[in-house]
Amino acid sequence: MNQLKELVMAGKAKEAEARTRELLAKKTEAEVILQKALIPAMDEVGELFQKGEYFVPEMLVAARAMKQAMTVLRPVFKEKDIQPLGKVLVGTVKGDLHDIGKNLVAMALEGAGFEVIDLGVDVEPEKFVEAVKSHNPIVIGMSALLTTTMMSMKDTMAALKSAGIRGQVKVMIGGAPIRKEFADEIGADFYGRDSIEARNFARLVVQNEA
Amino acid sequence: MQLAASGLRMPIGADIILHQQPDPEAVLLDGERLGRMFADTAVRFKTPLAMVRMDLELERNLLLRSLGIREDEIPKFHFSGGPSEGIRSIIESGFKAQLTPRLKAQLDAIRYVSGCPGLFPVGMSIGPFSLMTKLLADPISAVAMAGSGLVAEDDPEVNLMEKLLQVCSEILQVTIGAQLEAGAKAVLIAEPAANKVFLSPRQISKGSDIFERYVLEYHRRIKNLIEGHDALYMLHDCGELTDYMVEKLAGLKPALLSLGSSRPLWEVEPMVPKDVVLFGNLPSKQFFSDNIITVEQVKQTACEIITRMKALDHPFILGSECDVIMVPGREREITEKVQAFMEVVCG
Numbered sequence: 001m002n003q004l005k006e007l008v009m010a011g012k013a014k015e016a017e018a019r020t021r022e023l024l025a026k027k028t029e030a031e032v033i034l035q036k037a038l039i040p041a042m043d044e045v046g047e048l049f050q051k052g053e054y055f056v057p058e059m060l061v062a063a064r065a066m067k068q069a070m071t072v073l074r075p076v077f078k079e080k081d082i083q084p085l086g087k088v089l090v091g092t093v094k095g096d097l098h099d100i101g102k103n104l105v106a107m108a109l110e111g112a113g114f115e116v117i118d119l120g121v122d123v124e125p126e127k128f129v130e131a132v133k134s135h136n137p138i139v140i141g142m143s144a145l146l147t148t149t150m151m152s153m154k155d156t157m158a159a160l161k162s163a164g165i166r167g168q169v170k171v172m173i174g175g176a177p178i179r180k181e182f183a184d185e186i187g188a189d190f191y192g193r194d195s196i197e198a199r200n201f202a203r204l205v206v207q208n209e210a
Numbered sequence: 211m212q213l214a215a216s217g218l219r220m221p222i223g224a225d226i227i228l229h230q231q232p233d234p235e236a237v238l239l240d241g242e243r244l245g246r247m248f249a250d251t252a253v254r255f256k257t258p259l260a261m262v263r264m265d266l267e268l269e270r271n272l273l274l275r276s277l278g279i280r281e282d283e284i285p286k287f288h289f290s291g292g293p294s295e296g297i298r299s300i301i302e303s304g305f306k307a308q309l310t311p312r313l314k315a316q317l318d319a320i321r322y323v324s325g326c327p328g329l330f331p332v333g334m335s336i337g338p339f340s341l342m343t344k345l346l347a348d349p350i351s352a353v354a355m356a357g358s359g360l361v362a363e364d365d366p367e368v369n370l371m372e373k374l375l376q377v378c379s380e381i382l383q384v385t386i387g388a389q390l391e392a393g394a395k396a397v398l399i400a401e402p403a404a405n406k407v408f409l410s411p412r413q414i415s416k417g418s419d420i421f422e423r424y425v426l427e428y429h430r431r432i433k434n435l436i437e438g439h440d441a442l443y444m445l446h447d448c449g450e451l452t453d454y455m456v457e458k459l460a461g462l463k464p465a466l467l468s469l470g471s472s473r474p475l476w477e478v479e480p481m482v483p484k485d486v487v488l489f490g491n492l493p494s495k496q497f498f499s500d501n502i503i504t505v506e507q508v509k510q511t512a513c514e515i516i517t518r519m520k521a522l523d524h525p526f527i528l529g530s531e532c533d534v535i536m537v538p539g540r541e542r543e544i545t546e547k548v549q550a551f552m553e554v555v556c557g
Contacts, residue, residue: 011354057354057410064351097285100350100407121286147498147537181501 001028001037004069008041011061013068020069030076034113038066038073042111046196056104059195063107070110084115086206089131089169090141091119093156096149101175101195105141108195109202125152125159132165139202142188144175153178154186170205172198213258214487214525219512220255221494221548222446222468222533224263227251229536239311241318248319249326255552260323262334262389264400264446264533268313269336269385270344273377276300276308288347292373301380304388313385317392324393332444333394335386337401338428341378343408346371350408357413357420379428383435390435396442396465399432401425402532404459405449414454421458429462444468446489448532457481471495471531476518487525491515494530497547498540508547513556 004023007016023033045062048054054062076082088109092102099121106116117135119127128140140160144150153173160166172190173183174197183191189210192198204210227247228234237243252260274284277293277300300308309317323331336344343349352371362369386397404425414421433443447459448470460467460482467482468489469475475491482488492511496502503511512528519526534548 011358053412055410055412056407057350057357058412060348060350061354061358103348147495147535151538177495179496179499179502182499185499185501 001033004033004037005041005044008038008065008069009045009062011058011065013061013065016065017068017072020072024072024076030073030080031082033069034073038069039111039113042066042108045111046108046199049194050196056100059104060107063104063111066111067107085113086139086202087115087117087135087137088139088141088202089117089119089128089135089137090143091123091128091131092121092143092145093149093152094122094124095152096144096146097121098143098145098175101145102141102143104195105143105174105192105198108199109141112199112203114199114202125156128156129159129163129165132160132169133163137169138205139170139172141192141198142171142173144173144178147177150175150177150182153182153188157186157188170201170210172201174198211485211487211525214527218257219528219552220257220259221530221552222261222264223255223530223548224248224251224261225533225535226545226548227254228263229541239315241315242322244315245319245322248323248331249329252329258328258330259332259396260326260329261332261398262316262320262394264334264398265312265316266336266340266344266400266402268310268316269341269378269381272305272308272310272313272385273297273345273381275310276305287345289345289370289374290347292370293377297377301377301384304384305381317388320389320392320394324395330396331394333386333389333392333397335382335389335397335399337399337404337425337432338375338378338382339408339425340401340403341382342371342375343403345374345378349403353408353420353424354410354413356424357410357418359418375424375428379431382432386432386435387439390439390441394441396444397432397436398444398446398466398468399429400446401429402447402449402470404447404455406452406455407450409455411452411454414452421455426458426462433462433464442466446532448472451478453481460486466527468529469531474518475515475526476522479519479522479524482524484524487527488519489527489529491531492529492551494534494544494548495532497534497544498537500543503547505546505550508550509554512551512554516556 004019090106109116142153170189173188174192180191190201231237248260320331352367356368360368362372436443442465444466445464446468450472456478466487466489471491471493
């Protein structure tokens with residue numbers, strides 16, 4: 001199990017996938033592989049990132065390795081009807097085509113055991129509203145890189161409110177120009193400086209502590 | 211140097227003036243009006259440096275249009291395989307048949323400004339590394355894999371990234387060359403992706419040469435091109451930078467080095483040779499919100515930069531951290547703060 005954890009942390013995707021297959025072949029439960037190797041690997045990557053020892057490239061390649069390992073585990077989870085920690089909706093807001101921040105958040109959430117519905121980039125407020133109605137997520141994560149597009153977050157907040165669904169979902173926002181003051185201004189529940197803070201917020205929501 | 215010594219202050223402010231026009235989109239397509247707008251920007255901010263508007267999509271659009279990518283697909287387009295071999299002949303032709311209307315207008319605008327007495331036309335271009343990152347769905351992983359020792363022959367993503375970087379460099383030689391031919395006396399190269407998000411400081415500290423290979427080497431080519439036309443090479447990077455990155459970028463000896471606001475100017479000053487003018491670095495990306503930064507705070511920050519930089523005796527121009535972009539509905543907040551740092555009298 002430790003070996004798989006190390007492989008994920010080092011971003012060795014093919015090797016992580018192969019090791020996951022080996023563990024499954026040795027009758028290790030998929031849930032155990034996830035809880036004892038993959039999630040701890042991503043947690044440790046997150047800690048190292050917050051300590052300034054790992055950087056975005058290390059996080060990204062580790063997340064890719066975890067994703068690769070998950071391709072082996074996912075069919076098993078489906079077969080056994082094992083539910084994810086919760087659903088999170090992510091998207092880059094209308095007018096903005098940047099997806100690196102949003103992808104990092106998605107990967108950090110997946111790495112923690114959440115199911116992520118990725119709406120992509122340039123997401124209209126109405127699309128967020130429809131997705132909340134159809135997927136019933138616990139959290140929405142909105143991302144923007146540009147000062148010119150971050151105002152779409154405000155429009156999305158208004159759209160959620162006027163659709164009468166603002167109360168059923170927590171909203172977190174992030175991106176280079178975003179600050180906590182802006183989150184407060186538009187009525188978002190949380191501003192995350194990075195993907196690890198976003199992941200931590202989603203965990204708090206699951207634990208009913210946010 | 212003389213301008214820095216004279217206490218010049220200025221934003222990278224063409225976007226502010228553009229959005230005061232009744233028809234900004236039309237201006238961007240009309241070389242003469244665009245040139246007049248750049249000249250007006252310089253006059254408005256009391257600087258002889260007539261800087262072209264920072265539009266980091268121009269060269270990307272040129273490349274993708276030249277390759278025949280459909281207009282509606284361009285914004286979200288990413289390469290999954292290398293560009294077709296046809297790109298070589300297109301680059302060699304100098305994009306003559308394919309020059310986009312916006313790029314053509316920009317060149318005409320530079321020609322217009324170069325005819326304005328007392329103004330110093332400053333061209334603008336995205337840097338090759340940043341351009342490459344806009345062409346791939348996941349450039350960070352490709353660079354990280356290269357940083358971990360994988361080479362193009364071993365890994366298709368590294369191979370594609372390196373191929374595209376080479377193409378980007380060749381395209382920029384043509385487009386920057388065209389700005390110089392049009393009369394630019396300096397060109398500011400914006401390389402915001404050359405930062406610690408795209409290039410791992412961990413890999414670099416362990417000896418990887420990714421910053422040298424993927425950023426610096428291509429900038430030396432650009433610098434040679436620009437200086438070969440007796441013009442000034444200027445560099446802008448508003449990404450988050452490590453000391454190593456600041457030192458290496460400063461080591462390119464740009465005439466002017468514009469850094470974002472991730473580090474105070476006086477903190478990076480010791481890493482920058484005295485013959486490189488520092489530019490910046492007021493947090494202009496936050497000017498849109500009075501909750502984040504007030505006019506008073508802008509004035510205080512401006513005075514702190516001036517006082518500290520004067521004490522260090524390093525030539526500098528007080529300016530914005532990046533181009534000041536107009537946020538719809540926040541025009542008053544932004545212009546008031548630009549005005550504030552332009553006019554504040556420090557005690």
